[in-house]
Amino acid sequence: MERTSKISIKGLRKSFGHLEVLKGMDVEIGEGEVVCLIGPSGSGKSTFLRCLNALETITAGEVIVDGYDLTDKKININKVRENIGMVFQHFNLFANLNVIQNIMLAPVELKKITKEEARKKGMELLAMVGLEEKAEVYPSKLSGGQKQRVAIARALAMNPDIMLFDEPTSALDPEMVGEVLEVMKSLARDGMTMVVVTHEMGFAREVASRVIFMDEGVIVEEGTPQQVLLNPTQPRTIDFLNKVL
Amino acid sequence: MSSLLYRTEEKGGLAMSFLGLIRENGVYLLGAMGKTLELTLLSLIFAAFIGLFFGLLNVSKSRVCNTIANVYIDCIRGVPLIVLAFFVYFGIPMATGVRLDALTAGIISLSMNAGAYMAEIVRAGIQSIDKGQMEAARSLGLPYSKAMCRVVLPQAIRVMIPSIINQFIITLKDTSILSVIGFPELVKAGQIVIARNFETFKMWAIIAVMYLVVITTLSKTARALERKISYGKN
Numbered sequence: 473m474e475r476t477s478k479i480s481i482k483g484l485r486k487s488f489g490h491l492e493v494l495k496g497m498d499v500e501i502g503e504g505e506v507v508c509l510i511g512p513s514g515s516g517k518s519t520f521l522r523c524l525n526a527l528e529t530i531t532a533g534e535v536i537v538d539g540y541d542l543t544d545k546k547i548n549i550n551k552v553r554e555n556i557g558m559v560f561q562h563f564n565l566f567a568n569l570n571v572i573q574n575i576m577l578a579p580v581e582l583k584k585i586t587k588e589e590a591r592k593k594g595m596e597l598l599a600m601v602g603l604e605e606k607a608e609v610y611p612s613k614l615s616g617g618q619k620q621r622v623a624i625a626r627a628l629a630m631n632p633d634i635m636l637f638d639e640p641t642s643a644l645d646p647e648m649v650g651e652v653l654e655v656m657k658s659l660a661r662d663g664m665t666m667v668v669v670t671h672e673m674g675f676a677r678e679v680a681s682r683v684i685f686m687d688e689g690v691i692v693e694e695g696t697p698q699q700v701l702l703n704p705t706q707p708r709t710i711d712f713l714n715k716v717l
Numbered sequence: 718m719s720s721l722l723y724r725t726e727e728k729g730g731l732a733m734s735f736l737g738l739i740r741e742n743g744v745y746l747l748g749a750m751g752k753t754l755e756l757t758l759l760s761l762i763f764a765a766f767i768g769l770f771f772g773l774l775n776v777s778k779s780r781v782c783n784t785i786a787n788v789y790i791d792c793i794r795g796v797p798l799i800v801l802a803f804f805v806y807f808g809i810p811m812a813t814g815v816r817l818d819a820l821t822a823g824i825i826s827l828s829m830n831a832g833a834y835m836a837e838i839v840r841a842g843i844q845s846i847d848k849g850q851m852e853a854a855r856s857l858g859l860p861y862s863k864a865m866c867r868v869v870l871p872q873a874i875r876v877m878i879p880s881i882i883n884q885f886i887i888t889l890k891d892t893s894i895l896s897v898i899g900f901p902e903l904v905k906a907g908q909i910v911i912a913r914n915f916e917t918f919k920m921w922a923i924i925a926v927m928y929l930v931v932i933t934t935l936s937k938t939a940r941a942l943e944r945k946i947s948y949g950k951n
Contacts, residue, residue: 554858566854578857
């Protein structure tokens with residue numbers, strides 16, 4: 473089925489000094505798609521994800537998100553980012569603010585809504601991730617799973633159309649992975665466009681509309697979870713899956 | 718100690734006891750201490766702005782900004798405070814014809830000097846905060862300045878507090894150097910009193926104790942403050 477393209481990437485290259493991390497990637501992501509990026513560490517998955525909201529400068533190629541060309545110096549990158557939520561491996565909750573302040577900061581500072589509205593919306597989001605009672609608590613008092621759920625709520629507070637997840641469960645104790653994946657699944661069910669770098673093959677199989685296997689800065693194989701995870705054709709994909717499954 | 722008592726006796730009451738010296742010069746010395754604190758506080762407020770300005774230039778991504786900050790920091794740290802004070806107090810009026818009073822010249826020299834060290838404190842404070850904090854703020858669409866002011870700096874300031882206290886103490890002690898341009902801070906006041914009564918030993922001891930008391934009180938208060946603002950961590 474044909475959907476409107478949310479993210480369109482052509483010939484994306486990224487170098488750190490002399491080291492080329494992304495060696496020409498082409499990806500189209502449609503509205504409501506859940507794309508899981510898998511691959512060995514150092515394959516460029518996270519760098520790729522960080523290029524989608526210009527946290528990394530783009531060395532060459534074209535990245536069009538929501539109709540904005542991120543390589544165009546004239547665009548207001550902050551405006552583009554308001555529409556792209558990001559969840560990090562290490563949560564990155566603001567340590568100087570409590571949970572509800574973490575969620576309210578961007579909407580209020582960017583004058584999207586009043587403080588009262590932001591608090592109301594923040595409490596709704598906290599209810600959604602099951603952490604209403606933690607609103608006034610500082611991040612240092614939360615468990616890893618709770619931190620990540622707050623981080624998701626914080627990203628959602630700006631009403632983004634796209635959510636990027638950078639190994640959201642990799643820093644969690646095993647028993648906390650489930651609660652975070654549950655929140656992500658419900659987001660996916662609600663039709664959020666998601667790009668997820670993950671090592672959770674179960675999540676990828678269950679939720680992803682497409683799986684991309686990356687190695688050494690290129691896309692090796694992509695397709696439905698069925699194709700890539702269960703019937704891989706490329707030797708590197710087969711080798712990787714044998715190691716992780 | 719006994720020889721001291723003996724010499725006091727010998728001078729036949731002309732020389733005074735500690736208590737007598739304090740009674741006679743206490744008000745004057747406390748006033749001078751007040752001037753010292755005023756000079757320190759004003760200089761440190763200006764130094765904080767100078768430090769914040771150059772510290773932020775130093776952590777910015779622009780090479781030009783980094784260079785400007787480094788040139789300032791290197792120049793100021795490479796010149797002794799006493800030379801800077803002479804330059805501001807005697808040199809600048811000579812070149813421009815604008816006469817500065819000792820307090821103004823003192824504040825300018827001390828602020829410039831402490832500002833360079835504050836810039837380094839600010840830089841180190843900001844760099845000690847995990848990069849993820851800035852990235853998370855930027856990913857939400859906050860501009861650099863807002864991310865810096867609302868997220869990074871509040872955390873960095875907490876880290877910086879012990880160093881700022883340390884700088885406060887250094888600057889407080891550095892005010893004594895400004896006795897050379899005639900500003901009536903505590904050391905200058907001591908010199909004036911000693912010129913009158915020749916009680917070198919006791920007067921310098923009194924002045925040393927005055928500094929000691931003020932600085933110890935300050936560092937204890939500051940440490941209590943530091944404990945108070947640890948965000949829900951303890």
